[in-house]
Amino acid sequence: MTACSSNFTRTSRPEVERDMAQEPQSASDDDVRVARTRRDVGRAALRVLTEAGGRSFSHAEVAAEAGYSRTTLYTHWPTKVDLVTLALESVGRMPHGEPTGDAKTDLVRELRAFRQAFVDVKLDQILMALAQWGTTVDEIAAIRDSIVEDGEGVARAILADVASGDELEAAVAMLSGVVVCPALMYGRVPSDDVIDQAVTIVLRAFGVPSEG
């Protein structure tokens, strides 16, 4: 749940830790060009991933979408996994404030950030593409898992104060579900009121006082 509400651009390769959306201040022409290529290809890769889904994702499709040659893409991002990783970098970090310590406030904020990612970066399409693709490609499954585990962290930590084991798994999945299910099943995101009610239901079940 709240997948991506923190950072779903995590990668193990140090060179991609830079924020590619910002070109270097005092860069050589080469640096500027490289940064622009990364940004253009990353955005194109994200569009292909969210619009065509995982199984249509290819160097040829991304190259055509980005307006670069396939040779350029293969040189910098030899595998599809490299291109997907780049696509997810181009999404950037989700807003992720400091916890207030009030469970209801913090859970509602997490779920709203999660919902916002569905609107802003088509997170539902990203998750679906990774989920479908991840069933057959282990490296894609690993990317998906790191996104989800990273994003679930805050809500899981809050709920871990009152639940554990299967009960915790159920509570985490249910709170994700209040955002994911309307998107998947009806093509819409839930209202603020539905999110509030979901958090209230879960906290009430665990006897946690929640204001409002």
Add this chain to the structure above:
Amino acid sequence: MTACSSNFTRTSRPEVERDMAQEPQSASDDDVRVARTRRDVGRAALRVLTEAGGRSFSHAEVAAEAGYSRTTLYTHWPTKVDLVTLALESVGRMPHGEPTGDAKTDLVRELRAFRQAFVDVKLDQILMALAQWGTTVDEIAAIRDSIVEDGEGVARAILADVASGDELEAAVAMLSGVVVCPALMYGRVPSDDVIDQAVTIVLRAFGVPSEG
């Protein structure tokens, strides 16, 4: 939630109300052949839908998968929507027992049937394909909505005794979520224990006594 746990082959066209999996008992050769064609094409259409996703779904793909000519397909199922409808018919009805009247028992049974559909007919892949496709094609969105509304019915009716409005929406989405989210986010279905805990959490929040 529990989408499809009842019947997700609903269609408005009377001729498809027949169970195409059973060939007529005293059929002419023509009837037998037509039934076989429907069954073969339906199964092929389902495979293409769940494996390739909504956007790769075409008469050409389904014809190749089924081993029939495109002309045959276009004659009987002129539009892609016709082919998707046929694909969903080939899934058949989900097991759907009589309610016992015990909320926990009935909700757990619904969620287990929902989970089983993820395993048996790749319901997650079906929903994802329809969700992605439904964002751009209204008729596909309508098929998806009728599947979901139909499938949610039992759980929604049970929860409507204790909740309404946004609270009911939240509860229904959360119970679906306990099956959907692990599938979408981790590529696995939840255990019996996680399903039990989810139902217990929701019922406890509403003060409904639940055994076990």
